[in-house]
Amino acid sequence: MEGTIIKGIGGFYYIKVEEKIIECKARGKFRNKGMSPIVGDRVEITANNDKGTIEKIFERKNELIRPLVCNITQAFVVFALRNPNINLDLLNKFLIQCELKKIKAIICFNKIDLLENHEEEEVVKMIESAGYEYIFLNAKKGIGLDNLKNKLKNNVTVFCGPSGVGKSTILNNIVGKNIMETGEISTKLKRGKHTTRHSELVEVCGGFVVDTPGFSTLNLNVESKEEFKNCFPEFWEYEDGCKFSGCMHYKEPGCMIKKAVEDNEINVNRYEFYIRTLEEIIKGGKNKW
Numbered sequence: 001m002e003g004t005i006i007k008g009i010g011g012f013y014y015i016k017v018e019e020k021i022i023e024c025k026a027r028g029k030f031r032n033k034g035m036s037p038i039v040g041d042r043v044e045i046t047a048n049n050d051k052g053t054i055e056k057i058f059e060r061k062n063e064l065i066r067p068l069v070c071n072i073t074q075a076f077v078v079f080a081l082r083n084p085n086i087n088l089d090l091l092n093k094f095l096i097q098c099e100l101k102k103i104k105a106i107i108c109f110n111k112i113d114l115l116e117n118h119e120e121e122e123v124v125k126m127i128e129s130a131g132y133e134y135i136f137l138n139a140k141k142g143i144g145l146d147n148l149k150n151k152l153k154n155n156v157t158v159f160c161g162p163s164g165v166g167k168s169t170i171l172n173n174i175v176g177k178n179i180m181e182t183g184e185i186s187t188k189l190k191r192g193k194h195t196t197r198h199s200e201l202v203e204v205c206g207g208f209v210v211d212t213p214g215f216s217t218l219n220l221n222v223e224s225k226e227e228f229k230n231c232f233p234e235f236w237e238y239e240d241g242c243k244f245s246g247c248m249h250y251k252e253p254g255c256m257i258k259k260a261v262e263d264n265e266i267n268v269n270r271y272e273f274y275i276r277t278l279e280e281i282i283k284g285g286k287n288k289w
């Protein structure tokens, strides 16, 4: 039988196989090879009634460290435009993370009740130009959450975004129970960030949701500046036209990305973020930021 690990506690794994949940142990060979099963794994099991053994772990599409889950297909990247004010560089870093992990990003602008004077226009322009989907929410009142739920089917979805933007409020609403504590930013900080908790997959609307927000630390490594460059989907349709193959769209002449920025086809804020970060990567000689 094949299934998905939805929970792991103390050496036991809970595998969702069709409509059943089967408690399994893993064969010792996995531990010996240093490849323990984790939540999100697609596995092959043998079982009697509702107890079984994990025989095989299928290849992972991707893997997150915190929370430790794998095979994520989609991320809801949650930001508020206000309270806390949106930080565009941080938003872009979350989008880079998603690209690195081959996760489809959907940006959720929460707290629209706090908006004044169309202040969302600039960031929406940036997001549209980069080609990402986005959604406006007022999680406190439940506005827009049905749109999110409609995107869950056949996906394994993780929430990410900075503290205080409403991730827990949205998760609790979507999952229909209080799995996450919500609160003001100040109380969060007092409690300390690294409370360890085992994440689970919760089944909602024909898909799975990770019950703990992901990407809380934003210092994922990029292997190379080329890998970083490839994290900008809006570059892809232009780069074949650059004069130099391997153009970094930086100081090279005949660069079609720079031309697209001048022509307002690629968003200048995204491009400037790209250049700033690229310079850090080059200067640092280390692939971290």
Ligand SMILES: Nc1nc2c(ncn2[C@@H]2O[C@H](COP(=O)(O)OP(=O)(O)O)[C@@H](O)[C@H]2O)c(=O)[nH]1
Residues within 6 Å of the ligand: 110, 111, 112, 113, 114, 137, 138, 139, 140, 141, 162, 163, 164, 165, 166, 167, 168, 169, 170, 181, 182, 183, 184, 185
């Ligand atoms: N005004 C407003 N406040 C919200 C909204 N959604 C959540 N909040 C509040 O924002 C604060 C932080 O929410 P929380 O879900 O804990 O954020 P998290 O840190 O991202 O998990 C809480 O006080 C929520 O009640 C919203 O749509 N509008």
Ligand SMILES: [Mg+2]
Residues within 6 Å of the ligand: 167, 168, 169, 180, 181, 182
């Ligand atoms: Mg929270």
Ligand SMILES: [Zn+2]
Residues within 6 Å of the ligand: 239, 242, 243, 247, 248, 249, 250, 252, 254, 255, 256, 257, 258
């Ligand atoms: Zn170029």
